[in-house]
Amino acid sequence: MLEATIEGIGFWGGGLPDWDSACALLRSGTVPEVAATRPSPQVLAANERRRAPLTVAVALEAAMAACDAADRSPKILSSVFTSTHGEQSITDYMCTTLADDPRAISPTKFHNSVHNAAAGYWTIGTGTHAAATAISAGPHSFAQGLLEAMVQLHAGEDAVLLVAYDGPGSGTLARVAPSEGLLGLAMVLSRTPCIGLPTLQLDVLQEKPDLPADTEDEGVLARRLAGNAMQPALPLLEAIALDREAVWMPAGEQQWLRLGIHHD
Template structure:
């Protein structure tokens, strides 16, 4: 059993551009008016912000929101970035271009195609010199990212940033691994006890996940590949002590997550 404190939360999805908006939606089903159609991560210079792929934009948006909510300097935190696909649209573009006109492959798009692109943009934009990890484990990506972050805490890190994100899948692979929309969520986890914010306990066990389970956030963004993380965010959005959630963690394995304290109104931005 591994334990941690959630110091800060970040969230972005269509119509829900912040954790406050996500909590309000989970409580009452209302979407805010005139929500931005794309994140605008302030860590990047305006030109870089416009050129950054959607996955990078949403990952940096929620990462910075979680750090701000936690009151942590982003450059001081080791980070774990979990994504099922990375930037699949760019991967599809590169494959199609190599098959038809290989000399026309864009160097800029190539460097954005690597799975750790978001982690790289984050370390550059935040000035972080701490270790950054990029994880993909298909529909177990978020659970394995959470497990990695918890293990880093158990191994001595004071706090760790965890980011999960995915975008719309494209090309032939979309038929194999479907994903819709843009979704990102982030947690700043620490070893510091605090009774005013949620405490997590996680345990890797044998089992399977009920695919029908999930609350308002899970239903709102169910088509995204990172919807695997949403039962946890649904539970965190509920006042009081919710029931444990179970996240897919690989073939025949699940990550059981118990939330031990309620969220207070002043804890998160």
């Protein structure tokens, strides 16, 4: 069993600009009357914020919010960035341009096409020299990102920043890799017990468990962002906000995670 304290959470998506507003929706059904339509991560200089793709912007917005909530300096945190598709608008542009006119590829868009673009912007913006990992595992990207972060803690890291994000599909690519809206979430996970903060315990199962009857029911947050490729992360956030004790999450064709949540 792997264990971690959840020191801080960051969130942006579905008209909810932060974790507090996501909790308000879950607990009382209230939503902000006015919300920004695009995240604006202050960790980037103004010119970089303008150029950054949407997925980079939402990832960094959530990441910094989690660090602030945990009162942790991002300069000393190792990080795990996980995304199902990365920035689809850039990937679709690259594929279309390579097919039509390969010499017309934009260098700026090319450097944003790599899957670790958000991690790269983060390390530059925060000035950190800590390790940054970028992964993708299809529909199991959040589960595998969480597992990676927990393993890093078990291997000796004092704290790890987990960032998960996905944006809307684009062009022809959206037909085979569908996703809607913009979603970013982040957690600072640590090995330091702390009274008043939830503790996460993770077990890896090699077959589908016998799940409680209500496990398949989607909560209001998951329904609100149902079309986004990172939606599988939302049941865990709902469980944390509503003081539930367990979440089961598929992590592969023959792998499941059982996540126990202890609320002090």
